[in-house]
Amino acid sequence: MTTAGAPSRLPPGAVARAMAVLVALRVVYAYNWFDIGPALAPGPHGVLATYPGIPVSALGLPLAAFFAGAAVMQVPAGLLARRHGTKSIGLLGALLLGGAALVGAAAPTFPALLVLRFLAGAGAGIFFSPTIALVASLYPPGERGVPVGIFSSAFAAGAGLGTFLPALLIPRYGWQVSLALGGALMLVLFLLGLRWVPRDTGAPSARPPSASAAPMAALRSKAVWGIGFAFVGLEGASLSTGQFFVAYAQRPPLLWAPALAGAVASLFVFPSLFGGPVGGRLTERFTNRRTQMVVFTALPALLLLLIPYSPIVGVAAIAATFAFAFGMVYAMMYVIPPYLPGLSQEDTPLAIGLLNGIQLAGGATVAAVAGWVIATYGYSMLWVALTIFIIVPLGLLMLVPNADPRKHSVALDPGTA
Numbered sequence: 001m002t003t004a005g006a007p008s009r010l011p012p013g014a015v016a017r018a019m020a021v022l023v024a025l026r027v028v029y030a031y032n033w034f035d036i037g038p039a040l041a042p043g044p045h046g047v048l049a050t051y052p053g054i055p056v057s058a059l060g061l062p063l064a065a066f067f068a069g070a071a072v073m074q075v076p077a078g079l080l081a082r083r084h085g086t087k088s089i090g091l092l093g094a095l096l097l098g099g100a101a102l103v104g105a106a107a108p109t110f111p112a113l114l115v116l117r118f119l120a121g122a123g124a125g126i127f128f129s130p131t132i133a134l135v136a137s138l139y140p141p142g143e144r145g146v147p148v149g150i151f152s153s154a155f156a157a158g159a160g161l162g163t164f165l166p167a168l169l170i171p172r173y174g175w176q177v178s179l180a181l182g183g184a185l186m187l188v189l190f191l192l193g194l195r196w197v198p199r200d201t202g203a204p205s206a207r208p209p210s211a212s213a214a215p216m217a218a219l220r221s222k223a224v225w226g227i228g229f230a231f232v233g234l235e236g237a238s239l240s241t242g243q244f245f246v247a248y249a250q251r252p253p254l255l256w257a258p259a260l261a262g263a264v265a266s267l268f269v270f271p272s273l274f275g276g277p278v279g280g281r282l283t284e285r286f287t288n289r290r291t292q293m294v295v296f297t298a299l300p301a302l303l304l305l306l307i308p309y310s311p312i313v314g315v316a317a318i319a320a321t322f323a324f325a326f327g328m329v330y331a332m333m334y335v336i337p338p339y340l341p342g343l344s345q346e347d348t349p350l351a352i353g354l355l356n357g358i359q360l361a362g363g364a365t366v367a368a369v370a371g372w373v374i375a376t377y378g379y380s381m382l383w384v385a386l387t388i389f390i391i392v393p394l395g396l397l398m399l400v401p402n403a404d405p406r407k408h409s410v411a412l413d414p415g416t417a
Contacts, residue, residue, distance in 0.1 A: 010198060015138050017196045019147060022135055023154050025094055025189045029127060030158025031165075032101050032120060032182040036062050038166040039175030046175060051110040058110070065114045067364060069121025074129060074357030078218065078350025081130035086349055090134050091193050093127030096120070098186030105180035129353035132334050134197070137345060145280030149331035153276025156269055156327065218351035223340045226399030227333050228358030233389035234297055235359040236366020238326050241304075241319070241386065242268035244370065248379045256312075264312070267319035275327025282328070283335045290402035293332055294394050300325035301390040304383045341401060
């Protein structure tokens with residue numbers, strides 16, 4: 001007898017269709033994180049021109065509102081997915097993100113825009129952890145690493161589109177078109193998800209009443225908390241390296257042209273697109289998962305120290321290596337939760353939501369402190385500070401068992417009873 005929580009035995013075509021929709025949702029989801037950024041620059045088509053009287057100091061608020069919404073909904077999304085299923089909650093997040101983004105394009109006032117950006121961020125927070133668990137549920141244990149890695153690293157493609165495409169659209173059509181496009185695409189993919197993602201995939205498993213009433217295992221897992229806090233520095237660095245680099249490269253003594261600075265800065269993001277599948281595969285193929293995460297985080301972080309002393313080609317190589325590596329590490333941390341002792345596939349959304357919420361809050365703090373370091377000590381100390389922020393918390397990975405995840409697959413993913 002197959003339990004409701006077992007991996008679905010779907011035809012390959014059905015899995016491929018579902019995976020295509022979920023990856024496309026992830027790309028457009030990421031686009032919606034970044035599509036308002038180009039509108040924050042001064043100009044006749046930007047936010048300042050739309051809402052006269054708004055001080056320049058308030059331009060960071062639309063970003064902060066979105067990030068706040070995404071952060072506060074991480075754990076609730078996991079709890080909701082545990083109760084109602086990963087498909088239902090993941091697609092609910094896509095609906096909220098798309099709807100709020102689309103309506104936000106017509107926000108009549110700046111405060112209304114902030115509220116709608118918060119709601120869009122909340123939709124993003126609801127979408128992510130249930131959907132990554134949904135991707136995992138499409139595949140049996142031992143075969144999830146690559147698809148989860150592809151889903152994770154698809155964020156890089158959406159982030160690139162979210163910074164590039166609006167820069168083309170906004171001068172011609174205004175920032176509202178950029179937001180409306182992201183919202184409309186999300187809603188179209190939501191409808192495709194309703195049709196092509198199987199209803200029973202990712203449904204909550206049948207559990208004994210005593211287990212259902214017990215405290216949530218994910219919230220009590222030292223390993224989940226350890227992963228969350230271990231990578232707050234990496235989260236902050238992944239958010240800030242490319243953005244800070246543009247200003248760094250255009251200052252003396254480098255004085256790079258803006259196009260060159262922007263091209264190299266993009267290398268701090270794009271290669272993560274290729275790192276995700278590699279990291280996901282390594283996590284399931286080899287036994288030393290904790291060691292892998294430490295090595296693929298610490299060594300690229302140390303390379304950041306060489307940036308002030310490297311030529312353009314060297315900086316580009318460092319940026320690409322760093323981005324590829326953090327793409328690997330993020331895939332690893334998203335593959336691991338259902339393989340941790342005491343956790344099941346049902347606990348995955350809550351576990352990922354918890355560690356992602358910790359990292360969003362901690363990463364934002366690290367990015368803010370990095371800005372203070374620049375203002376106080378200059379850009380030359382930025383790379384030192386980021387390296388320290390990345391490496392020091394890695395000691396918390398001692399809370400994560402360094403064992404073969406496949407040893408737990410039978411207990412975690414029962415297929416027969």
